Amino acid sequence: MEKLMQAIYGGIVYGSIFGMMALGLTLIWGALRMLNLAHGSLYLVGTYIAFTLVNILKVPMVPALLIAALGTAVVGFGIQTLLLNRILGKPGWDVGSLIVGVGVGMAIDQSILLIYGPRVKQMPPLIPGIFKIGRVVINYNYLVVVAVAVISLVLLSVFLSKSRHGLAIQAVSQQPDAAQLMGIPTRTVFLIVMCISAALAGLAGALLSTVYQVQRESGANAMVMALVVTIFGGLGSVKGTIWAAYIVGLLQSFLMVYLGAGTALPGVFLFMMLMLVIRPSGLFGLGEAQRL
C-alpha cells in the first residue's frame, strides 16, 4: 500500500515535470515542423538564471522563477528572429533547423561552462520541510513544483483551445496554407510559439534547480525525457503529450519503487519501443504526414 502510494506520488511529480518540458517541444514541432534540439539548453538557461538570481543576487524565489521564464523566452525570441527566420520557408528547412538547434545548444552549454565553471551547485528549496502520509514522505518543495507545473499546463491548454491567438497556433499547425488564407500571420505565430516553448523550458529548469543539483548535464537529461514523452504521445498533439507525460512519469516511478532505480530508464525506453511498434504515430498521433 505504501509502495503503491509512493509510486503514484512519484509518478505525478515526474509527469508534471515531463509535461512542461515535452509540451514546449511538441508545440514547436506542431507549428514549425522542427525538432528543437536546443530545448534542453533552454532548460539550462532557466536553471542558471534562477541560480544567479537566488544564490548570487539574493532575489526571492518567486520573482526569480518568473524572471527565469521570461529571460528564457527572450532567448527563444532571439533564436527565432536572428537565426530561424533566415531559413524559414526555404528549401532544406528540415536539416537546417536541426543544425540551428544543435549549434544553439552547444553555444549555450559551452557559455554556461565558461561563465559558471564545471562545479555542481546547489539551490535552496522553494519551501523547505516534509510531512508524512503513513510512511510516504511528502516533500513540500515537490508539491510546489507539481502545482506550478499543473497550473502552467492548464493555463496553456486553455489559451490554446479558447483564445483567438491560441486557436491560431493550432490552425497554423494543422493547415498552414488555410491559416494564411484566414489572414493569420504565420511568422508571428511561430515567434509566439517559440517564446512560449522557451518560457516553459526555462520555468521547468528554474523549478527543478530546487530539486536536483545545478549542473550542465541536467539539460540533456530533460531533453531526452521530453523527447520520449513527445514521441510516445504523438508529436504535435498537445492532449497526447500531457497524457503521455503522466503515463511515462508513472511508469518510471513504478519501475523505481517496485524493481529498483536502475530499471527505470531502460524500462521506459523498452516501453517506448514497444509502443512505437504497436502505434507508430504515438498514443494520439496525428497521422502519417506529421510524423518525424
Next chain:
Amino acid sequence: MLKVTDLEAGYGGSVVLHGVSLEVRDGEAVVILGPNGHGKTTLLRTISGLIRPSAGRIEFDGKVLSDMSPADIVATGVVHIPQGDLPFPELTVLENLLMGAYLPEAWKQRKEKLEQVYELFPVLRERSRQLARSLSGGERRMLALGRGLMSNAKLLMVDEPSLGLAPFLIEEVYRKLHDINKSGLSVLLADENADHIAGFADRVYLLEMGSIVGEGTAEDMLKNEALLAAYLG
C-alpha cells in the same frame, strides 16, 4: 474592384501563368473556366499572395496586392476559399469558423457573422461541436464557404466549388454562392466545366495553358457552344 494586369507566375523555375489580365467589378460574379492543370488554381493562389508573381500587377480597390503578405491581402477584403476546402481537421466546426474571423475587425463582429453563416448553412450549426475531420464531403464544402464568409470579405474567390461532390450537392453549393453574390459580395470562381454558369455568372473568362483565350458575358459564352466545346472538351 479587382484588376489583374499581365500577371506572370509559377512554381520554382516553371512559369504557369503567361501574362493573364482580368477584372472583377463591384457585385459581379465572374467565372474562370479552363481544363485542369491550366493555371486556375495558380492564378487564385497568386492573387491571394500564396505565390509571388514574377511580373505583372494585381490591384484591389486601388491597393496594389502583388507585394503584400497573404495576411495583409485578406485584410483588404480579398478572401480565397481554397481547392479541397483545407479545413483545420482537429478543430471543431465552430473553431474553424472562428478562425475565418481571425483578423481584429472581423473578430469584433464574430457573433453576428456566426449567426449569418449558421442561417445560410444550418448544417454547420448542427455540427458546430464536431471535429472538422468528421464531416462529410458536402459538409466540408459548406464549412469552407462559411469560414470564408466569417471574414470581412468584399471579394470571395472560390476554387472549384464542384470538385468531388455529388451532382445534387453541386447544385446546392452553386445556389448558396448565388445567394452570397446577390447579397452584395463579388465572387470570382474557378471551375472546369460550364454546367453551372447559366443563371450564376455575369462574365466568363477562358483560361488555357496559362493565358486568357476568351472573354465575354455568360450569355454570349453559352451561345457560343463551339468555343466552349473546343476549350473544355
